[in-house]
Amino acid sequence: MSQQPEPDNDFNDDDFVPRRRFLTLAGAGLLTIGFGSLAESLVGRLSEPLNQSVESLIFRPQQPVPEFPISAIEPNKLIVNTFRSTPAINPETYRLTIDGEVNNPLSLSMDDLQKMPFKSMVIRHVCVEGWAAIVQWGGVRLRDLIATAQPSARVKYVYFYSADGYYESWDIDSVMHPQTLMAYQKNGQPLEVAYGAPLRLASPVKLGYKLSKWVTRIQLTSELGKQRGYWEDIGYEWYAGI
Numbered sequence: 001m002s003q004q005p006e007p008d009n010d011f012n013d014d015d016f017v018p019r020r021r022f023l024t025l026a027g028a029g030l031l032t033i034g035f036g037s038l039a040e041s042l043v044g045r046l047s048e049p050l051n052q053s054v055e056s057l058i059f060r061p062q063q064p065v066p067e068f069p070i071s072a073i074e075p076n077k078l079i080v081n082t083f084r085s086t087p088a089i090n091p092e093t094y095r096l097t098i099d100g101e102v103n104n105p106l107s108l109s110m111d112d113l114q115k116m117p118f119k120s121m122v123i124r125h126v127c128v129e130g131w132a133a134i135v136q137w138g139g140v141r142l143r144d145l146i147a148t149a150q151p152s153a154r155v156k157y158v159y160f161y162s163a164d165g166y167y168e169s170w171d172i173d174s175v176m177h178p179q180t181l182m183a184y185q186k187n188g189q190p191l192e193v194a195y196g197a198p199l200r201l202a203s204p205v206k207l208g209y210k211l212s213k214w215v216t217r218i219q220l221t222s223e224l225g226k227q228r229g230y231w232e233d234i235g236y237e238w239y240a241g242i
């Protein structure tokens with residue numbers, strides 16, 4: 001990697017404008033009005049060299065990553081790394097939207113999410129800036145959420161949109177990994193706002209910059225758009241596996 005990411009880096013403002021407009025429309029519930037034309041400009045021009053079908057990825061048993069014991073948790077080593085500023089989200093009115101190429105789009109409250117089966121894991125978080133921390137995360141398996149939304153068999157990628165304007169895209173294989181969580185607990189306590197509350201990605205199969213905090217929308221798609229992720233769009237690797 002030639003560039004080092006810096007959380008307070010100046011991003012390219014010109015590039016950021018259409019994305020912000022897109023996110024604003026999504027947030028205001030105006031998807032049906034704004035989405036079609038904007039989606040045309042964002043989605044569908046590029047595709048990654050991944051050609052497995054979604055079925056084989058969903059049904060193929062996936063290699064679990066070894067977890068650490070509770071005693072290995074490093075409580076003070078997870079550095080708050082935020083590219084802009086911490087967004088204010090009211091957990092009472094918060095909703096997670098799951099949409100895109102699905103038969104059953106969802107809008108879930110924290111209450112809905114906390115009623116789903118709970119999974120906890122102790123894994124290492126690795127940031128490309130040169131630090132790592134062993135953390136316990138607790139939450140919902142993302143694959144359970146995806147299954148509830150009933151994805152089309154064409155789905156190969158998933159976009160995550162965050163309340164601070166951060167955005168990421170993942171391959172469906174990593175999304176469906178049994179240790180990829182939408183987490184609302186950290187080290188056995190409710191997730192703090194600085195670390196992504198009310199809901200963030202946690203997974204042992206991806207580098208830190210793929211692990212979006214403050215996720216408000218999960219969009220399933222058969223094609224990657226021109227924009228693939230905040231850091232990726234300024235040169236970082238897209239797959240970013242560990």
Ligand SMILES: Nc1nc2c(c(=O)[nH]1)N[C@H]1C(S)=C(S)[C@@H](COP(=O)(O)O)O[C@H]1N2
Nearest residue numbers: 079080081082083127162166208211212213
């Ligand atoms: N929404 C959002 N998610 C984000 C980021 C961000 O700036 N905004 N930074 C990423 C990076 S680079 C890392 S290393 C981790 C850091 O997570 P932490 O702040 O909980 O340590 O969050 C990732 N998720």
Ligand SMILES: [Mo]
Nearest residue numbers: 127128208209
């Ligand atoms: Mo990072």
